[in-house]
Amino acid sequence: MNEPRPGRRLFLRAGAATGAALTVGGLTAPAASALAPEAAAVAAVAATPGGFPDYRYVRTLLKPSQLKYNPTGEIIFPCIRGTAGRIANPLGRYYLYYGPHDAPGGICLAYGDSLEGPFTEYPHNPIVANTWQPHYSVSHVASAHVMWHEGLKEMWMYFHGENTTTRLARSKNGIDFTYDKVVLTTSMLPSGTTETSYARVFPHELPSRGAHFVMVFMLNNTSNHRDIHWGWSADGRTWTFDQQPLVRHGDVGAVNIGGPHLLYRNGSTYVVYNKDKGSGGDLMITEVGNDFSRRTHLGVFYNSVSSAPESGRAAAPSFGTDGGVPYMIYEAGDRLAGSIAMARG
Structure with a gap:
């Protein structure tokens, strides 16, 4: 395990008591079992003043070379979801979505009973391919973010x-998906927008906008500098998008920023995202507030190290808490040459 590093703090909604509940990505379901006492002890030791966990790399969960479905030798953008209380007869307590980016891409699934791993590759990957007739046929599909929709149990x-x-697809079991619709395109953002991708969606109340969901995503334009944008929706299907960035790359001293994820602490909302310094990059954090009107840049959230598997780059984090122990599942290593790693708070 890496030595403690100053300045690496997580601003996260407080976890449930050990053994009482399972929280993944800010959503809560009953826990199947508590983590071992030693895991809880690690979390207690790692707690910093104010109760914020300090993430440290523990192990690599998935490597492309170990996967049966491996068309391009790279994988990106993990998303971890708990199945307890949600899915009947799941393959494991956790579903980990990921996949290659380059053509043909493909949305893939691995499953396991602990956020510590191990995770087993689903034998019939990809569960979503780059051709889905009659809906689309594209060069690649990638960056799956899966949200539990409590109201519809999907x-x-x-x-x-x-x-x-x-695009949006929906499922009762987390494996077999039904196509729904396009939810975001470059045409919905300012002229000159060339990419709108790597979206994550979260239940989030915005009464003034009549919204129950928010989306954060990466936007690129003809300047070839990437920013974080956001939008809101009453139903998760039809969206309105702010035409101005939520976080600008220049405001945080970056060439590009991307891979955003929302977190919550002390009644406020934060966005965590990866910062591209031109060669590698760290995870950064900005407080946006519950109404997304704030822009308080707090600096480094997770400082990647030069040694493997991070090799100076951490990106696209997804978060979970089991038995009060917080975890981060993320890309570790050079873009399109890395692995899926796990850090523990």
Whole structure:
């Protein structure tokens, strides 16, 4: 395990008491079992003043070379979801969605009973391919973010393909998905937008906008500098998008930023995202507030190290808490040459 590093703090909604509940991505379901006492002890030791966990790399969960479905030798954009209380007869307590980016891409699934791993590759990957007749045929599909829709008791998957278009598919079991619709395209953003992708969607109340869901995503334009944008929706299907960035790359001293994820602490809302420094990059955090009106840039959230598997780059985080122990599942390593890793708070 890496040595403690100053300045790496997580601003996260407080976890449930050990053994009482399972929280993944800010959503809560009953826990099947508590983590071992030693895992809980690690979390207690790692807690910083104010109760914020300090993430540290623990192990690699998935490597392309170990996967049966491996068309391009790379995988990106993990999304971890708990199945307890949601899916009947699941393959495991957790579903981990991921996949290659380059053509043909493909949305893939692995499953396991602990956020510590191991995860087993689903034998029939990809569960969503780059051709889905009669809905689309594209060069690639990638970056699946799966949200548990409590009201409908469904897993909703948002994924991109091409980089200009984000789509929605829905499932009762988290494996077999039904196509729904396009939810985001470059045409919905300002003129000159060339990419709208890597979207994540979260239940989030915005009473002033009549919204129950928010989306955060990466936008590129003709300047070839990527920013974080956002939108809101009453139903998760039809969206309105702010025409101005939520976080600008220049405001945080970056060439590009992307891979956003929402977190919550002390009654406020934060966005965590990867910062591209031109060669590698760290995870950064900005407080946006519950109404998304704030822009308080708080600096480094997770400082990647030069040694493998991070090799100076951490990106596209997804978060879970089991038995009060917080975890981060993320891309570790060079873009399109890395693995899916796990860090523990």
